[in-house]
Amino acid sequence: MIVRMSKVEIVGPKDLLQESIVLLRNSGIFQIEPAAVGFIEKEDQEHIRSFSLDEKTAVERLYLEDLRLKIEELFSFLPAVPVRESYIDPASIAHTIAGTVERHTGQTRELSEKRDELQKERSELERYSIFLGGLSILMDSTKEAPDLDFIGLTIKEPEMVPRLREVLSRITDWKFEFQTEPAEDGTLVGLITVERTIADRVKKTLSDEHVPELTFPASFGTLSFPQKISYVKERTARVSAEADRIREDLLRFARRWTPLYKSVRDWIDDRLALLKTAASAYETRMCFFIHGWMPSRDMVRLRNIMEEAFKTRVVVAEKEMREEDLERVPIVLKNPAYFRPFELMTSLLPLPAYTSYDPTPFIGIFFPIFFGIILGDAGYGLVLVLLTLYLRKRFRKNKAVHDGATILFIASLYAIFFGALFGEFFGDIPERYFHLQPILMERRTAIVPMLLFSLAIGVAHIVFGLILGAVNAFQRNVKREGMFKVLSIVIICCIITILASLSGTIPLVFTRPVVLIILFLTPLLFFAGGVLAPLEFLKSVGNIISYVRIMAIGLTSVLLAYTANELGGLTGDVVTGVIIAGLIHVLNLILGVFSPTIHALRLHYVEFFSKFIEHGGRKFEPLQK
Amino acid sequence: MNLEKVLIAFCAALAIGIPAIATAWAQSKIGAAGAGTLAEKPELTGTIIILVAIPETMVILGFVVSTMILFTVK
Numbered sequence: 001m002i003v004r005m006s007k008v009e010i011v012g013p014k015d016l017l018q019e020s021i022v023l024l025r026n027s028g029i030f031q032i033e034p035a036a037v038g039f040i041e042k043e044d045q046e047h048i049r050s051f052s053l054d055e056k057t058a059v060e061r062l063y064l065e066d067l068r069l070k071i072e073e074l075f076s077f078l079p080a081v082p083v084r085e086s087y088i089d090p091a092s093i094a095h096t097i098a099g100t101v102e103r104h105t106g107q108t109r110e111l112s113e114k115r116d117e118l119q120k121e122r123s124e125l126e127r128y129s130i131f132l133g134g135l136s137i138l139m140d141s142t143k144e145a146p147d148l149d150f151i152g153l154t155i156k157e158p159e160m161v162p163r164l165r166e167v168l169s170r171i172t173d174w175k176f177e178f179q180t181e182p183a184e185d186g187t188l189v190g191l192i193t194v195e196r197t198i199a200d201r202v203k204k205t206l207s208d209e210h211v212p213e214l215t216f217p218a219s220f221g222t223l224s225f226p227q228k229i230s231y232v233k234e235r236t237a238r239v240s241a242e243a244d245r246i247r248e249d250l251l252r253f254a255r256r257w258t259p260l261y262k263s264v265r266d267w268i269d270d271r272l273a274l275l276k277t278a279a280s281a282y283e284t285r286m287c288f289f290i291h292g293w294m295p296s297r298d299m300v301r302l303r304n305i306m307e308e309a310f311k312t313r314v315v316v317a318e319k320e321m322r323e324e325d326l327e328r329v330p331i332v333l334k335n336p337a338y339f340r341p342f343e344l345m346t347s348l349l350p351l352p353a354y355t356s357y358d359p360t361p362f363i364g365i366f367f368p369i370f371f372g373i374i375l376g377d378a379g380y381g382l383v384l385v386l387l388t389l390y391l392r393k394r395f396r397k398n399k400a401v402h403d404g405a406t407i408l409f410i411a412s413l414y415a416i417f418f419g420a421l422f423g424e425f426f427g428d429i430p431e432r433y434f435h436l437q438p439i440l441m442e443r444r445t446a447i448v449p450m451l452l453f454s455l456a457i458g459v460a461h462i463v464f465g466l467i468l469g470a471v472n473a474f475q476r477n478v479k480r481e482g483m484f485k486v487l488s489i490v491i492i493c494c495i496i497t498i499l500a501s502l503s504g505t506i507p508l509v510f511t512r513p514v515v516l517i518i519l520f521l522t523p524l525l526f527f528a529g530g531v532l533a534p535l536e537f538l539k540s541v542g543n544i545i546s547y548v549r550i551m552a553i554g555l556t557s558v559l560l561a562y563t564a565n566e567l568g569g570l571t572g573d574v575v576t577g578v579i580i581a582g583l584i585h586v587l588n589l590i591l592g593v594f595s596p597t598i599h600a601l602r603l604h605y606v607e608f609f610s611k612f613i614e615h616g617g618r619k620f621e622p623l624q625k
Numbered sequence: 626m627n628l629e630k631v632l633i634a635f636c637a638a639l640a641i642g643i644p645a646i647a648t649a650w651a652q653s654k655i656g657a658a659g660a661g662t663l664a665e666k667p668e669l670t671g672t673i674i675i676l677v678a679i680p681e682t683m684v685i686l687g688f689v690v691s692t693m694i695l696f697t698v699k
Contacts, residue, residue, distance in 0.1 A: 348670045348671040349671035350668075350671060350672070447692065447696065448692070448696055451689070542682055542686075545682075545685065545686060545689060546681075546682050546685055548685050548688060548689050549681070549685050552685065552688050602674070602675075605674060605678065606675050606679065
């Protein structure tokens with residue numbers, strides 16, 4: 001149900017504005033309306049203006065915003081750690097914090113920068129370590145000599161090796177040694193040993209061939225390759241130790257100071273939200289005005305809260321709801337316990353307009369019935385009841401799963417009921433093994449009766465939707481729309497009468513007067529619905545035919561169950577038969593959960609609700625802490 | 626006599642098969658666009674479900690016609 005809302009104006013002396021907002025926020029039942037339209041009369045507009053903060057409050061706001069930014073900057077340098085709650089009153093330490101925050105930010109920034117530098121150096125060293133690791137193997141097999149030079153390479157494409165050999169042999173006149181070794185990162189590490197006199201020429205040629213020579217940073221100095229290897233190891237260990245020490249320092253700092261800064265930041269957020277809300281209020285020379293919406297049932301409660309706090313100084317008044325206000329009234333849906341889980345399905349749709357209907361009770365009533373008719377198997381229903389009972393118990397705290405399981409539980413009860421009517425328990429087992437006949441009809445063979453039954457459900461559902469739509473239209477004083485819906489209902493009834501008389505269900509004599517009635521009503525239909533009226537009417541007829549899916553989906557389910565039993569019986573062995581039939585039944589059961597749900601929902605969303613529900617409501621968002 | 630039955634069954638199959646293909650094609654297009662929309666605006670779930678569901682009417686109408694062919698044409 002859509003909760004009845006009240007249009008409310010709260011008036012009081014200006015100095016009580018902030019206290020009033022705090023009380024409204026704590027109550028959690030009032031949504032402030034920043035727009036003045038519909039609240040302030042035209043003649044009063046020159047005396048009432050948007051509330052502007054006094055100089056002291058404006059300075060406080062700037063100060064708090066600046067402090068918040070500083071705290072955020074400090075947090076950006078600190079690691080995220082789970083911290084305890086601070087029990088110190090944040091308002092009393094805000095000024096002290098303002099004095100320390102910059103110093104702490106400076107310290108942590110310095111530590112963070114140092115840590116980043118060390119991490120960068122460590123990753124560089126790791127890169128060299130990969131290269132030097134590969135080279136160390138090659139160095140072991142190469143003799144060091146003062147007249148020899150070593151050139152290290154990283155080769156990304158192994159195909160380059162023969163080409164490099166060819167180039168080196170040409171430049172050095174075969175006086176070189178070139179060895180390669182796969183590195184840890186998958187590339188190839190190469191070591192060229194040449195005479196020192198031609199080393200520069202070789203390096204230049206390598207550069208021309210786009211083979212990068214590995215250069216080492218200046219900190220490596222003039223160390224030989226073996227020295228470089230041990231230097232990298234030592235330096236990596238030193239850098240890692242230093243980075244770990246800084247990380248520990250930052251963690252210690254975060255654990256010590258984060259609770260305090262966090263509580264002050266939350267307090268600032270709270271205070272700024274209050275000041276921001278105050279900007280939605282209005283003022284005269286002496287008074288403030290707060291406009292908004294709240295559930296009518298809470299009016300007395302809010303009046304009591306205000307009276308208790310301010311006696312008669314702040315007044316809560318309910319204003320007259322005008323027609324133009326109806327589009328802006330926020331929507332609160334509240335349903336009895338049985339319907340509440342079905343709000344899960346309503347949440348997929350946009351909110352209804354305030355003057356429309358809450359779709360939840362309709363889904364709550366009709367969805368399980370449609371599901372039950374489509375699934376229509378007592379055995380499947382029983383399995384689903386047990387499964388949903390388990391899910392409801394297992395996921396008691398997960399609202400979405402719990403609600404979904406509750407919906408499926410109710411729908412499964414209907415599946416058991418209709419299963420009993422159709423004589424189905426895991427397909428045709430009652431008839432096959434116990435010779436029990438269905439109470440109503442056997443869906444597998446009664447195709448035409450089931451089709452007519454589904455159409456009858458469609459007619460009833462759509463006509464009910466049109467009646468609700470007509471009532472709603474007349475209530476909103478949109479008479480032509482209401483008249484169009486009434487005419488649609490009458491013409492649908494006329495068409496059914498014609499079909500019934502033509503099929504011999506009722507005497508044929510009814511046909512002619514009914515056709516005349518339709519001919520008489522058609523111009524009125526155009527008058528009420530405009531040029532597109534016939535199209536709209538045909539849409540309703542199409543909507544009714546769409547209900548045939550109840551029978552169609554049900555038929556596939558019953559045929560699959562029948563096939564399962566038939567195949568199981570053909571095996572000639574009890575165990576194999578039960579396994580085969582069981583597997584197909586499981587598949588059918590899975591399909592039997594999804595298919596009826598989707599199609600029953602579609603019948604509501606597309607066919608039924610389009611007849612009477614108007615969407616476009618906005619969510620009720622009360623002031624809350 | 627047998628050929629007549631075959632033709633009736635064939636016509637019934639066409640009556641449901643062609644709308645089924647048409648529905649599948651329409652839903653594939655709407656579904657793909659809908660999935661893209663939902664990635665950006667999850668609040669449109671209801672609208673997308675309705676849009677995806679609309680072409681299903683074709684196959685249901687095909688089913689009705691197919692049933693009529695099977696049970697009324699003698």
